[in-house]
Amino acid sequence: MGRNRFVYPEEVRLPLSDGDYIDVKKQLNAGEYRKLLYDQFKENPEGDKVVLDHSKIGISKLLAYLLGWSFCGRNNEPLPYHMDQPEEIRRAAIDSLDTDTYRELIAAVNGHEAREDEALEAKKKDRSTAVSSSTT
Amino acid sequence: MFTELVMHGDRDAKMEATISWSWHTAAVCRAWHVRKNDKGQWSLIAQVVRADPFKLQQRPLRFNAPRKGGHWSWPVQAVTVVDTHLTAALGPMEC
Numbered sequence: 356m357g358r359n360r361f362v363y364p365e366e367v368r369l370p371l372s373d374g375d376y377i378d379v380k381k382q383l384n385a386g387e388y389r390k391l392l393y394d395q396f397k398e399n400p401e402g403d404k405v406v407l408d409h410s411k412i413g414i415s416k417l418l419a420y421l422l423g424w425s426f427c428g429r430n431n432e433p434l435p436y437h438m439d440q441p442e443e444i445r446r447a448a449i450d451s452l453d454t455d456t457y458r459e460l461i462a463a464v465n466g467h468e469a470r471e472d473e474a475l476e477a478k479k480k481d482r483s484t485a486v487s488s489s490t491t
Numbered sequence: 492m493f494t495e496l497v498m499h500g501d502r503d504a505k506m507e508a509t510i511s512w513s514w515h516t517a518a519v520c521r522a523w524h525v526r527k528n529d530k531g532q533w534s535l536i537a538q539v540v541r542a543d544p545f546k547l548q549q550r551p552l553r554f555n556a557p558r559k560g561g562h563w564s565w566p567v568q569a570v571t572v573v574d575t576h577l578t579a580a581l582g583p584m585e586c
Contacts, residue, residue, distance in 0.1 A: 364513035438514040
């Protein structure tokens, strides 16, 4: 039997400074990954090639991964972020953060993505080792 | 308490309800009718605007109907889609 090739929704909680946290998708599925790639590019008016839009890289990744956070407003009222909200509302919520927090979120999500990629590579290696040892 | 209850949304996009699988949208419905019968069983009939067959096969699914300030929500026990016609058996309503 082949391996499972589908992504089932799993959440991972990433700790931040000052006791805060964010919840993110463990892994993007193909549709989410394709949207993330597409969202980071813009049409080039001078040619038929699309170009990377550097202003969209961080925010696109956050919109792709982020499921929720523990952040409160200045009167300690919870300011929820969840996937039921339209994308423009979620984008506006992220855009309202201070720049330190924004950078911290990007670093946390990049770190999570790197760890997941490593884990996937390790799994691939395990599978290829298992196949080669079963054929010898 | 009600012995029987019927709730419905019309064909208006503002009244669109969804069937969700975790954070994914498995189906978007309009013209939905939710009914609780005298045995306390909940059922759903709706017109599907769009549906993802893979996600509709997953569990757990939830049916989320819009209301002022939020959603009513039911666990989906079984769902069938034929063309654009969706029927489902629902568990007890959870607000």
